[in-house]
Amino acid sequence: MTLDEILNDIGLNASTLTGGNLDVYSPIDGAKIASVAMDSTADVQGKIENSVAAFKEWRQVPAPRRGELVRIYGGILRAHKETLGALVALECGKIYQEGLGEVQEMIDICDFAVGLSRQLYGLTIASERPQHKMREIWQPLGPVGIISAFNFPVAVWAWNATLALVCGDSVIWKPSEKTPVTALACQALFEQACAQFSDAPQNLSQILIGERDIGEALVDDKRVPLISATGSTAMGRAVGPRVAQRFGKSILELGGNNAIIVAPSADLDLAFQGTVFGSVGTCGQRCTTTRRLFVHTDIYDSLIPRLKKAFSGLSIGNPLDAKTLVGPLIDEQAYLHMEDALNKAQMDGGVVTGGGRVLADQYPNGYYVNPAIVEMPEGTNVHEETFAPILYIFKYTDIEDAIARQNAVPQGLSSSIFTRDMQEAELFTSETGSDCGIANVNIGTSGAEIGGAFGGEKETGGGRESGSDSWKAYMRRMTSTVNYSSALPLAQGITFDTGETE
Numbered sequence: 258m259t260l261d262e263i264l265n266d267i268g269l270n271a272s273t274l275t276g277g278n279l280d281v282y283s284p285i286d287g288a289k290i291a292s293v294a295m296d297s298t299a300d301v302q303g304k305i306e307n308s309v310a311a312f313k314e315w316r317q318v319p320a321p322r323r324g325e326l327v328r329i330y331g332g333i334l335r336a337h338k339e340t341l342g343a344l345v346a347l348e349c350g351k352i353y354q355e356g357l358g359e360v361q362e363m364i365d366i367c368d369f370a371v372g373l374s375r376q377l378y379g380l381t382i383a384s385e386r387p388q389h390k391m392r393e394i395w396q397p398l399g400p401v402g403i404i405s406a407f408n409f410p411v412a413v414w415a416w417n418a419t420l421a422l423v424c425g426d427s428v429i430w431k432p433s434e435k436t437p438v439t440a441l442a443c444q445a446l447f448e449q450a451c452a453q454f455s456d457a458p459q460n461l462s463q464i465l466i467g468e469r470d471i472g473e474a475l476v477d478d479k480r481v482p483l484i485s486a487t488g489s490t491a492m493g494r495a496v497g498p499r500v501a502q503r504f505g506k507s508i509l510e511l512g513g514n515n516a517i518i519v520a521p522s523a524d525l526d527l528a529f530q531g532t533v534f535g536s537v538g539t540c541g542q543r544c545t546t547t548r549r550l551f552v553h554t555d556i557y558d559s560l561i562p563r564l565k566k567a568f569s570g571l572s573i574g575n576p577l578d579a580k581t582l583v584g585p586l587i588d589e590q591a592y593l594h595m596e597d598a599l600n601k602a603q604m605d606g607g608v609v610t611g612g613g614r615v616l617a618d619q620y621p622n623g624y625y626v627n628p629a630i631v632e633m634p635e636g637t638n639v640h641e642e643t644f645a646p647i648l649y650i651f652k653y654t655d656i657e658d659a660i661a662r663q664n665a666v667p668q669g670l671s672s673s674i675f676t677r678d679m680q681e682a683e684l685f686t687s688e689t690g691s692d693c694g695i696a697n698v699n700i701g702t703s704g705a706e707i708g709g710a711f712g713g714e715k716e717t718g719g720g721r722e723s724g725s726d727s728w729k730a731y732m733r734r735m736t737s738t739v740n741y742s743s744a745l746p747l748a749q750g751i752t753f754d755t756g757e758t759e
């Protein structure tokens with residue numbers, strides 16, 4: 258599928274992709290695929306104003322009716338799954354299968370949000386006063402600012418946007434400057450949904466194209482009560498305090514340093530498959546990528562040679578080829594970070610197998626790498642996240658020690674254990690087990706379903722997106738007490754006699 262065919266199918270006007278001041282390159286071969294126009298900080302002001310106006314209308318549309326718009330959008334995504342999936346592959350370099358998976362994740366969250374649109378439940382609460390009723394009412398919040406990363410250029414936006422929309426919010430999306438075309442494609446499809454739906458106000462969803470200054474203008478604006486930001490811990494460290502400074506709310510989904518523990522009783526076939534997909538899938542560029550592996554000494558020699566063999570035989574290449582399992586890194590900088598990390602690991606006594614650039618002749622401007630395994634010396638750990646396919650391996654003998662080492666890093670996104678020992682599995686998911694937002698048993702660290710809340714602790718930022726009750730962050734909680742008596746009793750039994758007589 259060529260870019261023109263994709264754009265045609267999606268209905269994205271090719272003229273919006275030329276003549277702009279932001280050049281976009283495909284990581285496949287480094288070729289320029291578009292030049293899109295960046296917004297100025299003045300444009301940001303205008304778009305936020307538009308978003309406020311859209312919100313004021315949208316919040317009055319009944320929630321199940323709002324769900325209908327998301328239902329239509331889900332249908333449009335189903336019809337364009339292949340083309341949007343191919344565009345994701347083309348622009349961010351993940352393999353086509355994973356591009357399709359990402360669009361499926363959008364479809365799934367649309368379905369979830371449609372159901373949710375009839376289930377924005379509040380509580381009724383027993384009042385301590387006679388003839389009083391207390392209830393909790395969830396109200397629309399306002400324009401939601403969404404900042405997303407290059408590695409999940411469409412799904413993470415959809416997690417946020419679909420929930421925000423059924424909650425009665427308008428959305429403003431600042432995609433990564435590396436993947437603006439997929440964002441414009443999602444927006445074009447969303448506009449098609451709006452055209453089929455009479456109650457959608459203008460500017461219900463808008464896009465901001467630009468770099469850091471554009472993101473900052475959004476983050477700093479009081480009219481945007483919620484910022485949901487996905488990206489590096491460094492980004493979150495900048496965004497979080499800025500939003501807090503103006504008493505805004507934020508959902509931060511930041512770095513991970515995810516580990517798998519493989520226990521002696523594990524089904525090694527499952528552990529093997531889960532580890533390979535987790536560590537090399539998306540070329541190691543998921544926030545849920547498996548970065549560390551703690552392997553019990555008893556099974557080390559059964560698992561590690563098998564992993565090394567698999568890593569050296571993976572088909573690396575054009576992500577649009579059906580046989581490819583590992584596509585390119587996003588750009589040269591990512592490759593240099595991988596090289597640095599491998600050099601550092603070697604200096605720390607790690608033994609590296611694999612790594613290094615490949616296919617440079619065929620793709621001088623594409624950064625393809627051999628995934629790397631690093632066997633780390635006893636007593637070490639790795640505290641930084643490198644967005645590349647590097648799997649650090651550690652031996653362990655004691656499960657509690659393995660869990661402690663898994664937890665002994667600044668990040669807390671995803672984790673898993675492969676074991677058939679029920680006590681170990683339950684320990685891992687207990688209060689003294691994994692300290693991460695996601696803790697799996699006999700499943701790898703990546704590839705979460707949309708139905709659960711997604712996010713993590715510590716430097717991962719603490720936010721939760723997607724399923725479960727994450728929607729509550731996109732609404733304003735109102736507690737309302739109604740008195741239907743003819744007296745005004747005070748709570749806590751307080752007497753406050755004004756002395757007034759009739």
Ligand code: UN1
Binds near residue numbers: 409487543544703706
């Ligand atoms: C991300 O990398 O930011 O669990 C999101 C997963 C995907 C989402 C990853 N469903 O790997």
